[in-house]
Amino acid sequence: MSNVNITLSEEQREGTKATVSQWLYQVGDVVTANEPIVEIETDKVMMEIIAPATGKLVEIKLNSGDEVSGSTILGIIDQNNTTATSSSPKTPIESIAEKQPINDEPIESNNKVEYSQKSLFISPSVRRLLSQHHVDLNLVRGTGKEGRVTSRDIQAYLQNPQSENDLKSSKHIPISNMRKSIADHMVESLLHTAPHVTSVFNLDMSSIIAHRKANKESFKQQGANLTFTSYFIAASIAAIKQQPLINSQLHKDSIEIFNHINIGIGTALEDKGLIVPVIKNCENKDLLIISRNLTEMTDKARNNKLKPSDVQDGTFTISNHGVSGSLIATPIIINQPQSAILGIGKMEKRVIVKEVEGEDVITIKPMCYVTLTIDHRVLDAHQCNQFLSVFVDTLENWK
Numbered sequence: 001m002s003n004v005n006i007t008l009s010e011e012q013r014e015g016t017k018a019t020v021s022q023w024l025y026q027v028g029d030v031v032t033a034n035e036p037i038v039e040i041e042t043d044k045v046m047m048e049i050i051a052p053a054t055g056k057l058v059e060i061k062l063n064s065g066d067e068v069s070g071s072t073i074l075g076i077i078d079q080n081n082t083t084a085t086s087s088s089p090k091t092p093i094e095s096i097a098e099k100q101p102i103n104d105e106p107i108e109s110n111n112k113v114e115y116s117q118k119s120l121f122i123s124p125s126v127r128r129l130l131s132q133h134h135v136d137l138n139l140v141r142g143t144g145k146e147g148r149v150t151s152r153d154i155q156a157y158l159q160n161p162q163s164e165n166d167l168k169s170s171k172h173i174p175i176s177n178m179r180k181s182i183a184d185h186m187v188e189s190l191l192h193t194a195p196h197v198t199s200v201f202n203l204d205m206s207s208i209i210a211h212r213k214a215n216k217e218s219f220k221q222q223g224a225n226l227t228f229t230s231y232f233i234a235a236s237i238a239a240i241k242q243q244p245l246i247n248s249q250l251h252k253d254s255i256e257i258f259n260h261i262n263i264g265i266g267t268a269l270e271d272k273g274l275i276v277p278v279i280k281n282c283e284n285k286d287l288l289i290i291s292r293n294l295t296e297m298t299d300k301a302r303n304n305k306l307k308p309s310d311v312q313d314g315t316f317t318i319s320n321h322g323v324s325g326s327l328i329a330t331p332i333i334i335n336q337p338q339s340a341i342l343g344i345g346k347m348e349k350r351v352i353v354k355e356v357e358g359e360d361v362i363t364i365k366p367m368c369y370v371t372l373t374i375d376h377r378v379l380d381a382h383q384c385n386q387f388l389s390v391f392v393d394t395l396e397n398w399k
Helices: 093-096 117-121 124-133 151-160 177-193 206-221 228-242 287-302 381-397
Strands: 005-006 018-023 034-042 045-052 055-060 075-078 107-109 112-114 196-204 248-250 255-257 263-265 316-319 340-344 348-356 359-375
Touching: 055 359, 093 117, 124 151, 196 381, 206 359, 206 381, 228 263, 228 287, 228 340, 228 381, 263 287, 316 348, 340 381
Parallel strands: 263 316, 316 340
Antiparallel strands: 005 075, 018 034, 034 045, 055 075, 107 112, 196 359, 248 255, 340 359, 348 359
C-alpha cells in the first residue's frame, strides 16, 4: 500500500476543538516528509501538521473551516508517486525558482539571484491571492510560524490595506477562532457560571526589587530571565499551600482540591488575543526553576510555538495586567473551570505612611495593587483574604 494518511499526532489530538486553517499545498503537489503541509487552528494555538512521507498529495478530505477531531484523516499522500500534476500549482520553492514574487526585489549575491527570506515560505494559495489582487508581499504582516504570511493575513490586508491615504471612518478585521473562543469563555464564566467577587490588597515591592537587582545577572547566566512574574508565581505557591481551596474546581456534588499546582500566566499576543501557557507541578519548584520555565513558555507563546499540552491542565491563573499600565482590573474573568484568578496592577511610586519605632513616617515606596477574584460558590471572603495576606507577606519579606 503506497498511500499514507495525514492525521494529527497523539499529542495534537488532546484537548481543545480544532479546525483546518489552510492547506499549504494542493492536490497534485509533491510534498516532502517532515515539512509543514497544513495549518490547524484551535481556540488557543496555531499548529502546523507536517507531511508524514514524501510523495504526491492525492486527496484533501477536510477543507478550510472544517472541524478536526480525534484520528480524523486530513488528506492522503501517495508515497510512490513523486511527479507533480502539470496543471497543479507548484510548491513555494519551485515557484520562486521560476518566477519572481510580486514586488519582491531580487538580491544579487556572487552573480546569483536570490529572493528575500519572506518569499521563501509562502504557500501556493497565498501566492495566488498575491497575484490575483496585485498585493505587495512586503506590506502584509505575517501571523504564521516565524512570521510567515498566511491566506488569512492576505484577507485581513485586503479588508484594511496599509495606505496613508485611507480615509475610511471605520474598518472591519476578521475575528479569529482564538478571539471567538475568548469571547465565549468570558461570557460563560461571568454571566452563566460563577458569581465573581474581588478583594484588593496593597503590595510594597521594595524587597523583591532589591533581590531581583542583586540576582538578575546570575539567573541570566543559568538560562533564566528573572522577572517580577517569577516572584508572583513563587508567592502564589506559598499562599496556595496555606489556603489549598484556592487551587480547586467545583463539580456538581463536590469540590476537587488539586495536589499539583499548575499556574497559568495570561500572555498578550499583541492584537491577536490572549494565551495562557501553564507552568505545571509548581509545588516543589524554587525561584530559579520557575524563572527558567517561565522564560521558555513566554518565548514559545510569542513565537507561536506553543503545543496544546502547554495550555492545558491549569489550576490557577495570574493576570499581570499592570504591564500595560492598568492599576486595577476588576473583576478579572475567572479562567473556568478554576476557582480564582490573581491580578497584578502597575507598579508606581506612592507616598505612604508607615510606623517606625512608634512614630508615623511619610515615605515613598514602589507599590502596586493586587487582586484576587474568586468563584463565590467555592470560596468566601476569609479564604480570599488569607491567600492575599500570605501572598503579600511573602513578597514584602522576601528571603
